[in-house]
Amino acid sequence: MQSNTKQLVLSTNKLSKYFYDPVKFKVLEEVSFNAYKGEFLTLVGKSGSGKSTLLYCLSTMDTDYNGELTILEQKVTGKNQTQLAHIRNEHIGFVFQFHYLLPEFTCLKNVMIPALKLGKYSKQEIEERAYHKLEILGLKDQALKPASKLSGGQQQRIAIARALINDPAIIMGDEPTGNLDSKNSENVFDIFKQLTQEFNQTIIAVTHDLDFAKASDRTIELADGRIV
Amino acid sequence: MNIDYDIALTHIITRKKQTLIASLGVTIGLAIYLFMNSLSAGFTKYSRDEIFKNNAHLKVFKDDEYCKPLNKDTSTLNIIVNPQITTTTKNIINPNNLLTQIKQQNFITNAIAQVDLTVFYNMGKTQIKGSSSGVNILEYNAMFNNEKYLVGGSLSTLQSNLNGIIIGKGIAEKLSLKLNSNVTVSSSYGVVKVLRVVGIFESGNGFNDNSKSYINIATAQQFLKEGPAYITTIYANTLNADIADTYAQQLQPITNYKVEDWKTTNADLLAGDKTRNAMMGAISLSILFIAAFGIYNILSSTIVQKINDIAILKAIGFSGKDVIRIFVSEALIMGLIGTLFGLVFASVLITLMANIYMGGPVGYFPIYFKADLFIQSFILGMLLTLFAGYFPARKAANVDPVSILRK
Numbered sequence: 001m002q003s004n005t006k007q008l009v010l011s012t013n014k015l016s017k018y019f020y021d022p023v024k025f026k027v028l029e030e031v032s033f034n035a036y037k038g039e040f041l042t043l044v045g046k047s048g049s050g051k052s053t054l055l056y057c058l059s060t061m062d063t064d065y066n067g068e069l070t071i072l073e074q075k076v077t078g079k080n081q082t083q084l085a086h087i088r089n090e091h092i093g094f095v096f097q098f099h100y101l102l103p104e105f106t107c108l109k110n111v112m113i114p115a116l117k118l119g120k121y122s123k124q125e126i127e128e129r130a131y132h133k134l135e136i137l138g139l140k141d142q143a144l145k146p147a148s149k150l151s152g153g154q155q156q157r158i159a160i161a162r163a164l165i166n167d168p169a170i171i172m173g174d175e176p177t178g179n180l181d182s183k184n185s186e187n188v189f190d191i192f193k194q195l196t197q198e199f200n201q202t203i204i205a206v207t208h209d210l211d212f213a214k215a216s217d218r219t220i221e222l223a224d225g226r227i228v
Numbered sequence: 229m230n231i232d233y234d235i236a237l238t239h240i241i242t243r244k245k246q247t248l249i250a251s252l253g254v255t256i257g258l259a260i261y262l263f264m265n266s267l268s269a270g271f272t273k274y275s276r277d278e279i280f281k282n283n284a285h286l287k288v289f290k291d292d293e294y295c296k297p298l299n300k301d302t303s304t305l306n307i308i309v310n311p312q313i314t315t316t317t318k319n320i321i322n323p324n325n326l327l328t329q330i331k332q333q334n335f336i337t338n339a340i341a342q343v344d345l346t347v348f349y350n351m352g353k354t355q356i357k358g359s360s361s362g363v364n365i366l367e368y369n370a371m372f373n374n375e376k377y378l379v380g381g382s383l384s385t386l387q388s389n390l391n392g393i394i395i396g397k398g399i400a401e402k403l404s405l406k407l408n409s410n411v412t413v414s415s416s417y418g419v420v421k422v423l424r425v426v427g428i429f430e431s432g433n434g435f436n437d438n439s440k441s442y443i444n445i446a447t448a449q450q451f452l453k454e455g456p457a458y459i460t461t462i463y464a465n466t467l468n469a470d471i472a473d474t475y476a477q478q479l480q481p482i483t484n485y486k487v488e489d490w491k492t493t494n495a496d497l498l499a500g501d502k503t504r505n506a507m508m509g510a511i512s513l514s515i516l517f518i519a520a521f522g523i524y525n526i527l528s529s530t531i532v533q534k535i536n537d538i539a540i541l542k543a544i545g546f547s548g549k550d551v552i553r554i555f556v557s558e559a560l561i562m563g564l565i566g567t568l569f570g571l572v573f574a575s576v577l578i579t580l581m582a583n584i585y586m587g588g589p590v591g592y593f594p595i596y597f598k599a600d601l602f603i604q605s606f607i608l609g610m611l612l613t614l615f616a617g618y619f620p621a622r623k624a625a626n627v628d629p630v631s632i633l634r635k
Contacts, residue, residue: 062630085547086547088545104239
């Protein structure tokens with residue numbers, strides 16, 4: 001399914017960012033890179049290298065930077081919070097180190113929430129799609145359990161299903177395997193690999209797991225806010 | 229259903245205890261607010277009724293006139309005047325014509341003519357000074373509803389008997405008069421008549437009970453040595469007592485006589501009403517306000533506890549507006565539950581209070597169900613909850629997801 005021509009999904013142009021507390025400090029210095037469709041990209045670097053900061057800038061949640069960010073040929077820099085929220089809802093899926101599932105809801109409902117927010121499909125269709133995503137992740141039988149009743153690995157996979165529900169172009173991960181044992185980590189890695197290969201989605205993940213990084217398509221290493 | 233409301237509802241359902249506590253605060257606050265305002269409205273109505281025992285909405289009478297200097301130019305001449313009342317008679321000239329004209333106004337529901345005079349009630353050596361009103365008693369009753377204060381006799385007997393009189397209970401006791409006794413009544417014009425007591429009333433107002441009596445208009449005119457066209461006062465009721473002052477202004481141009489509304493006549497009593505209403509309103513509003521703070525507190529702590537959920541919702545594409553909508557609807561649901569139960573609770577309190585017998589002329593405790601007060605309380609309750617919910621919700625909307633998710 002992989003296309004022959006590389007299609008640009010996300011690009012940054014001279015992205016810089018400062019931290020002001022406690023002293024003015026340059027975290028990112030003119031970071032420019034491109035991410036393509038179907039690419040499994042990992043961001044690595046030592047603690048404090050700015051890799052997470054870069055990811056949150058890419059996620060559109062952090063807007064306090066200089067430079068330019070483009071997602072799906074759309075200039076994102078300068079848009080207001082509501083527009084950014086909509087972009088995240090439609091085009092970006094998130095997987096964090098912690099699952100951040102809403103404890104009051106069932107797994108199924110947790111997966112459905114971003115799609116209900118987007119409102120592209122009817123509730124019936126969204127439910128079917130959510131079941132389908134859970135099936136891909138092997139959790140269909142857990143669908144109606146409360147999210148808080150599952151094991152850590154299962155919760156992380158529910159979180160991945162939630163990230164996938166709107167078929168986003170980009171899936172961003174902040175240490176997505178950080179809290180998982182090696183078996184579950186491998187499992188998550190395989191899911192990511194499958195997403196890029198079968199569904200042509202782009203993954204950008206921050207990790208300090210070198211095996212995980214090595215197995216990805218491309219690794220960007222940051223040191224002192226610059227790409228090495 | 230919008231996903232925002234879905235989330236709000238789920239939060240409410242999964243946190244039943246907190247919802248209940250917040251709602252209970254509103255319930256009590258609202259119930260007290262509504263109860264106190266109903267009480268206040270009841271008192272106001274009671275004191276209004278007291279006023280309307282003796283006052284119509286409008287009163288037309290001849291006001292005293294002062295003499296004024298003819299030369300109004302005081303720039304060149306110093307004029308020494310001794311102002312004096314120039315009114316010699318207190319009667320209204322051509323009263324029937326004026327009465328007809330007043331009745332023709334579309335805002336007038338009822339108008340009657342009356343002759344007021346000062347009289348002395350005599351029994352043996354005892355003499356009581358008092359005032360008497362010469363009225364068509366049935367018309368008078370239609371306006372002032374004084375039949376319910378009768379403790380003996382009947383109004384119709386007075387109507388058919390020119391020598392009849394209805395006296396206050398105090399007079400009857402002091403002069404040891406019973407129904408059908410005769411009493412000697414004299415006027416300041418030297419007219420003396422022996423009248424038959426055909427009715428005794430007890431209004432609850434000591435002054436009236438000890439001095440007031442009702443006689444026929446013709447009898448009153450005889451006491452004053454005047455003809456059948458002699459009328460001192462015209463009373464009129466209007467469609468709406470609250471805007472009687474406006475009606476008074478509208479009525480004034482058609483007559484040279486003074487038109488006075490009941491509010492002007494009873495300004496002192498109304499000022500007391502106003503003070504009481506303001507005080508009770510302020511106290512009850514503060515209580516409701518404190519109840520709203522309950523919602524504010526619970527919502528604020530919910531938001532602190534749910535800060536991770538808020539962060540992830542923002543990450544997956546919920547805007548600040550969505551977050552505000554979630555938490556404001558939670559506040560409104562709690563407020564709605566509290567408000568509705570508050571209305572029920574207040575109804576119970578009002579019913580209990582309304583069944584307490586106070587005795588005397590008051591009868592049952594003056595408290596009533598007033599639909600507009602219920603509506604007002606409901607709107608106010610919901611409005612306060614809206615504000616109580618909005619401020620924590622806005623705080624939640626401003627949560628920076630990065631600072632939470634990066635931990």
